Amino acid sequence: MKMEFEDRSVEAKNMKNKIQIISRDGEIKAEGRADGQVVLAWKGEYEEGDKILFCVEKTNAFYMIRVDDTMDESFVYLTGNEIVFDVPFEEKKFSYNPKSFTGERHYLSMRPAKEYETAAYRNLAVNPMDQHGDTGCWPHASANVETRGESVFAARNAIDGVLANDSHGKWPYESWGINMQDDAEMTLEFGRKVDFDQIVLYTRADFPHDNWWTSVTFTFSDGTEETVSLKKSTEPHIIPVARKGIEWLKFGRLIKADDPSPFPALTQIEVYGTEA
Numbered sequence: 001m002k003m004e005f006e007d008r009s010v011e012a013k014n015m016k017n018k019i020q021i022i023s024r025d026g027e028i029k030a031e032g033r034a035d036g037q038v039v040l041a042w043k044g045e046y047e048e049g050d051k052i053l054f055c056v057e058k059t060n061a062f063y064m065i066r067v068d069d070t071m072d073e074s075f076v077y078l079t080g081n082e083i084v085f086d087v088p089f090e091e092k093k094f095s096y097n098p099k100s101f102t103g104e105r106h107y108l109s110m111r112p113a114k115e116y117e118t119a120a121y122r123n124l125a126v127n128p129m130d131q132h133g134d135t136g137c138w139p140h141a142s143a144n145v146e147t148r149g150e151s152v153f154a155a156r157n158a159i160d161g162v163l164a165n166d167s168h169g170k171w172p173y174e175s176w177g178i179n180m181q182d183d184a185e186m187t188l189e190f191g192r193k194v195d196f197d198q199i200v201l202y203t204r205a206d207f208p209h210d211n212w213w214t215s216v217t218f219t220f221s222d223g224t225e226e227t228v229s230l231k232k233s234t235e236p237h238i239i240p241v242a243r244k245g246i247e248w249l250k251f252g253r254l255i256k257a258d259d260p261s262p263f264p265a266l267t268q269i270e271v272y273g274t275e276a
Contacts, residue, residue, distance in 0.1 A: 017056050019108050024049025037111035046101050052085040054110055060192075062113035067129045069107040070100045072161055074129040075117065077191045080136030085129060088151070095151040095160075095174040118275060124194050125271040130156040138191025141269075145181045153177030155186050158266050165267035166234055168206045175204045176266040178254070185252035188269065196273025197242045204265035205234040211261040217253035221246050232257065236270075245276050 019040040021030040024047070032040030054065060059081055066073045067085055086092075087101050127139045132154070134140070139159060147153035157174040164172040178184035199218065204210050217227040218241065226241050249271070256264045 017110060018053075019110055020053040020055070021046075022051045022053055023047065032108075038109065040106075040108045042106055043104055044106075045104050046087045046106075048087075048089045050087040052087060052108065054083040054085070056081060056110075058112070062118050064109075064111050064113050064117070065129060066107070066109045068100045070097045071128050073109075074127050074137075075113060075122070076127055076129070077138045078136060079138070079191055083135055083137050085131065092151045094170045095154060095157055097171055121272065121274050123270045124190060124196060124273055125159050125188055125269055126161045127156075128160045130159055132156070138189060140189045140191070141176075141186060142189075143176060143178075143184065143186040145179050145184050147177030147179040150177075153179075153265070158186065158269050159188065161268070163202055163236075163268055165202050165205050168204055168209065168263075168265065173206075177263075178265065180262045182254075183252075184254055185250055186266070186269075187248060187250050188271070189248040190246070193245045193247055193276035194271075194273055195244045195276050196246070196271050197240065198272040199239045199241050200268075200270040200272070201230070201237040201239065201266065202268040202270075203230065203233070203237065204267045205232075207232070207261075209261060209263060211256045211259045211264040213254050213264050214257050215253070215255040216251060219250040219252065221248045227253070 016033045016035055017038050018033040019038050020028050022028055029044055030042035032038045056078055060079055062077055064073045064075055088096055125139050130140055141155040141159045143155040146155060152169055152174045155176050158176040162172050167173040168175060176186055203212055212232045213230050215229055217225055219225050220243055228239050230237050
């Protein structure tokens with residue numbers, strides 16, 4: 001069976017929630033469907049060019065998605081009927097657990113989030129299945145620079161939930177790298193309005209390889225800003241910042257310390273709060 005990748009939003013609204021594994025040639029290798037929770041356990045190996053299609057009946061809604069059994073569930077807000085996840089290979093795989101997407105037995109799942117989960121105070125920034133581009137899956141991180149375009153320095157690494165910051169490079173030491181660019185800036189989009197009261201930064205601390213930032217500025221979608229001071233540390237920087245009705249924030253105006261190293265970087269950003 002083959003399938004074309006195009007806008008099928010009308011068709012999707014008439015279908016159950018589903019997960020499909022689709023080959024480069026459009027062949028459906030495995031499929032799971034259900035009215036609510038979908039569980040797909042399948043036997044077979046991923047091949048380069050494979051995609052994972054998550055299709056939902058209800059948009060502008062919250063879902064819990066497990067894209068691989070080695071990865072945490074992603075608590076995401078979906079604004080589109082279809083999310084296409086490109087299975088990573090070669091260099092693109094370096095920012096993931098090397099056991100991810102390997103072997104011949106796989107377990108994926110998707111379900112609508114429970115009301116108590118949506119209402120809970122939590123980290124609103126984390127999304128292990130974030131990818132480049134506007135996929136309709138939020139939260140989403142992007143940046144005006146990623147060191148040499150390498151996957152281990154992509155903006156998505158800063159919201160994947162992995163906190164190891166005492167080295168750099170392949171998983172679990174992936175980070176957002178700024179390529180020594182003074183005007184580097186990362187944008188975190190929530191896809192809807194949220195309220196929060198705390199931001200936590202895990203700056204990369206592979207000293208003496210790394211530098212660090214002494215000052216950073218947050219710009220928020222409501223037009224306000226917050227400049228905060230940081231210090232050289234392997235510990236998380238806990239920043240009390242209260243805002244309501246925020247759709248996105250930018251992390252920029254990064255002032256690095258007077259240190260010989262030219263390599264400051266961000267391992268993780270966490271934003272704690274609730275739905276607006």
